[in-house]
Amino acid sequence: MAEESGLWSYLYSLSVQPAPISDQQLAVANLRPRLWNELLERAEQAQLLAVWHEQLKLCTQVPSVAQTRMQWANTLATQQLSSMHAALESLQQALSPFHPVLLKGAAYQVLQTDNAVGRVMSDIDILLPEQELASAERALWLHGWDNRGKSDYDQSYYRRWMHELPPFIHRQSGAVLDLHHHWLPKTCRWQLNIDNVLQRATKSPITGFKVPCLEDLCIHACLHLLLSGESIKGWRDLRDVHLLCQQVTDENLRARALQLGVLEQVETVKQIALRSFQMGGSRLNWQQKLWQQALIPTKYRLSLIDNHAQNAYYLYGHYLRMPWRLLLPHLIRKARIRLQQKET
Amino acid sequence: MTQARMLLVKEHSNSLLQCLRQEGIYLYLPPFIIRLRSQSHDLAQYLSLFYKDLSFCLDSQVVHFDIELKAESWWRQWLSPQVRFYQSQQAPFLAMPRHHSAILWEWGLNYCVAAKCHHYLTIHAAVVLKDGQAVVIPAPPGSGKSTLCALLCCHGWQLLSDEFALIDLDNQRVQAFPRPISLKNSSIDVLKQVVAKQQISAQFSAQFSGTSKGDIQLLALPKAVHADTRKTYPIKQIVYPHYLQQPGFNCRALSKAQSLMQLVENSFNFALLGQAGFDCLTTLVDNAQHWVLDYHDFNEALNQLELQHG
Numbered sequence: 001m002a003e004e005s006g007l008w009s010y011l012y013s014l015s016v017q018p019a020p021i022s023d024q025q026l027a028v029a030n031l032r033p034r035l036w037n038e039l040l041e042r043a044e045q046a047q048l049l050a051v052w053h054e055q056l057k058l059c060t061q062v063p064s065v066a067q068t069r070m071q072w073a074n075t076l077a078t079q080q081l082s083s084m085h086a087a088l089e090s091l092q093q094a095l096s097p098f099h100p101v102l103l104k105g106a107a108y109q110v111l112q113t114d115n116a117v118g119r120v121m122s123d124i125d126i127l128l129p130e131q132e133l134a135s136a137e138r139a140l141w142l143h144g145w146d147n148r149g150k151s152d153y154d155q156s157y158y159r160r161w162m163h164e165l166p167p168f169i170h171r172q173s174g175a176v177l178d179l180h181h182h183w184l185p186k187t188c189r190w191q192l193n194i195d196n197v198l199q200r201a202t203k204s205p206i207t208g209f210k211v212p213c214l215e216d217l218c219i220h221a222c223l224h225l226l227l228s229g230e231s232i233k234g235w236r237d238l239r240d241v242h243l244l245c246q247q248v249t250d251e252n253l254r255a256r257a258l259q260l261g262v263l264e265q266v267e268t269v270k271q272i273a274l275r276s277f278q279m280g281g282s283r284l285n286w287q288q289k290l291w292q293q294a295l296i297p298t299k300y301r302l303s304l305i306d307n308h309a310q311n312a313y314y315l316y317g318h319y320l321r322m323p324w325r326l327l328l329p330h331l332i333r334k335a336r337i338r339l340q341q342k343e344t
Numbered sequence: 345m346t347q348a349r350m351l352l353v354k355e356h357s358n359s360l361l362q363c364l365r366q367e368g369i370y371l372y373l374p375p376f377i378i379r380l381r382s383q384s385h386d387l388a389q390y391l392s393l394f395y396k397d398l399s400f401c402l403d404s405q406v407v408h409f410d411i412e413l414k415a416e417s418w419w420r421q422w423l424s425p426q427v428r429f430y431q432s433q434q435a436p437f438l439a440m441p442r443h444h445s446a447i448l449w450e451w452g453l454n455y456c457v458a459a460k461c462h463h464y465l466t467i468h469a470a471v472v473l474k475d476g477q478a479v480v481i482p483a484p485p486g487s488g489k490s491t492l493c494a495l496l497c498c499h500g501w502q503l504l505s506d507e508f509a510l511i512d513l514d515n516q517r518v519q520a521f522p523r524p525i526s527l528k529n530s531s532i533d534v535l536k537q538v539v540a541k542q543q544i545s546a547q548f549s550a551q552f553s554g555t556s557k558g559d560i561q562l563l564a565l566p567k568a569v570h571a572d573t574r575k576t577y578p579i580k581q582i583v584y585p586h587y588l589q590q591p592g593f594n595c596r597a598l599s600k601a602q603s604l605m606q607l608v609e610n611s612f613n614f615a616l617l618g619q620a621g622f623d624c625l626t627t628l629v630d631n632a633q634h635w636v637l638d639y640h641d642f643n644e645a646l647n648q649l650e651l652q653h654g
Contacts (some may be wrong), residue, residue: 006520034404040430041410065406068463076464079616152598 008298011039012235013278015051016242021058029061030064036066046235049073051119078119084109087124087175092208094143098136101127101201103180103220108240110204111211114201114300115243119236123167123176126209130192130197132180137179138163144171153333161187161322183220187322188227192260215256222269223262225295229317231310346492349403356400357392363402364512366386368412370405373398374573375510375519377405378453382413382429382445390446393547394524394564409456413445431456440555447552447560450526454507457521458612460552464510464519465624466612471504471518473498474572474653477580478518482610488587491531494563495642496649498535498542502571509579514622516628517576524549532561544569566631579632581652582607585645594638595648603634 010027019027031039043049053070056062062070064147084106091100102110105121128136137147145168151157158166163182169175197220201210212220221244225237245253257266274281274289276296284292294313297306318327350372353360363369368381373395382388416426416439421621425442427436429452436455440448458466469482470493479501483489493506503522510519529580532551539546545631549562571577582603607625614621633652639645 013486032404033406036406037404037410038404044432045434065405065408069408069460072460072462106488142627 002277005298007035009276009278012298014055015048015235016239016277016279018055024056024059025061027060028056028272033063036063040069040118042235044069044073047053047120047235048118048236048239050077050120051239054118070294073120074118077118081109082122083173083175083182084124087170087177088207088209090143090170090173090175091124091126091145091177094137094139094145095126095128095141095206098132099138099198099210101198101212102204102207103127103183103212104219104224107204107211107217110209111214111217112205113214113217113244114239114247119240122179125178125180127183127194127198127212129195133165133179133181138232140168140177140179145169145234145293146171156163157330158259161326183223184227184232185321188286189320189323190223190262191266192262213256214244214248215253218248219257219262219266219329220254222266225269226291227317229319230312231294231313238269238273238296239275241269241281244276245273245312253317260262265323348403348405350399350401352553353392353398353426354396355401357388357396358631360392361385361551367402367404369400369401369402370407371395371398372524375521376394376408378459379405379407379410380413380449381411382449383415384413384442384445387445387449390449390549390562391637393478394446396516396547397567397570409453409454409460411449411456412450413448415442429455439503444552444555446549446562447526448554450524450562452525455522457508457510461510462613462616463513465513466523467511467607467622468479468507468610468612469509470506471509473502473504473520474500474650475576477653478504479581479583479649479653480518480575480579480587481583482509482606484584484606484610486583487533489585490525490527491534491587492585492645494525494527494531494535494565495538495571496646497525497565498538498544499646503569504571504577511579511628512576513617513624515576516624516631518579519576520571520573522565522570522573527561527563529558530543531634532559535563539563579628581633581635581649582629583649584634584636586636587636588640591640592638593640593644593648594636596636598634598636600629600634603632605627633650 014024040049043052049070050073053074054189058072082148088106103125106120106124108116108119147166147168150166155166158164162178163185164178168177168179179281183197184192197212197216200213200214200216204211218241221237221240225241253266254263257263268288271281271284271291272295276292290309291313293306294309318331364380364382364387368379371378371380412430413427414430416428420513425450426439427442427445428439429437429448431452467480467482469480470489471481472479472493479491481493490506492501499504504518505521505523506525508521512519521551536548547564552560584598584606604625607629616623635652637645637648
């Protein structure tokens, strides 16, 4: 069992730091089919299959079926990237009177950060000053982006409590856009001054959009990871944090996190990432260990404990997003809707 | 690596359920290898009759799809037993009643191929074979492609697939992927009569009533009617059938441009494949003949197809 957990750590570390090809060959040749299936499954869940395709492209020891599955993902990632660029062009027109800043996946792709190659994204995230939000929404409607399909409850939930509008879908291309006015929900237990982020954003090289500075991208990745509650993509999110951290200096990152008032959160996530990818870091405390277990389990076949860790992580994310008096009715409502959907 | 020990489904029908319940079976369903786990007695029985000529092994293999049919939580079992389809632990659909496990497996597998399988150009179509050349029958719903496909297979044609044209991106040849044919509503009785008349040793499943597509029965054709899955085949014709309620018959050529547009419409991954998909489809269309076939009497349709195919 200990051996297996070591193997997982090694596989995870391969996803952030390509090992010499001879080491890779050796590791990959020793993977039994059962572990290959498990690896492909976890990578598929975390949307990292195309990243693995890139990572192992020189490796000749990959079984052909595994190669096929990674190629499938790579085809999808390639197509997504080109539709993202097409969508950005359309958005540039729609949002030209405003001051949009790209976040997350789109920003990584435009900046070609170290985590970008093979990374897939389900939507485009854009940040706008809050006072521009209402007119930007109308402009998007005129350009074929629609966000009116949600139920009344969802609509008011987004508009009242969240840091983003209900997601927009482009009528023709089906592209999805999240329009944010903040990184954090209005009800979040942590708050920061988002003007700081908007001010330090700079024009990106290949599009007309602005992008946050690298430190801010990194900090946002950390906060998103703790707030999302989605452990299924934990591996990818930790990988983002780790690779972005490598692109900035420790001093700059700490100074910026301190300025935004989220140093503790950034340090926590950074530590988990360092440990998970075997890049040093100090010992994790019990809570960090729990998150690690939820996000990037090192065991074959998830146990009940991992399930509990994932549930705890989900609840923690929601707990951070909202106070209990708002959260409990919301979760109950969600659960009820899910049950009703099951019944039909 | 040592060669895995291959077993034939029909020779192990008694132990199949036990294997499915434990570590699962590694099923060779060319061109795919699939790991399948399930607690369902119905599914084990269905596989042992409807996939009886396939091989599987118990030693783990790297698989294209890791599939599990899992019962819903215990308190829901008590209300009405439901199963759900999981692929890599992800559940793309709603649960279905337990006795519909066979349908859930078929639809689930269709989903996997349509959603993931991008080393082929995938088209929603029935594909049949004669004299080493394939006819693709794309499927606007209600056109009766499965019925026509099954009827052709009862009259000397071979089955490549009743659901997917899997087309090789490099040489535009179509891969055989024969599975049971899913017959809906009134076409079930039509096929039962034909199968009896032609004395074909085909197998009909129990009826699955009240699914989202109506009443369904699955039809397994004998092995000899399945095309050789180790091969790929050139596409000679693309036929758009339309079943007429009243007697009548009309077969006319369709322009390549129109056929191309219809194939694009029926493709699962044309847009996703970009240039490779476009090159493949245009070459394929250029080298095939295209027909619209309005028919009421199947024999007229059969004669026409064989004439065009000769």
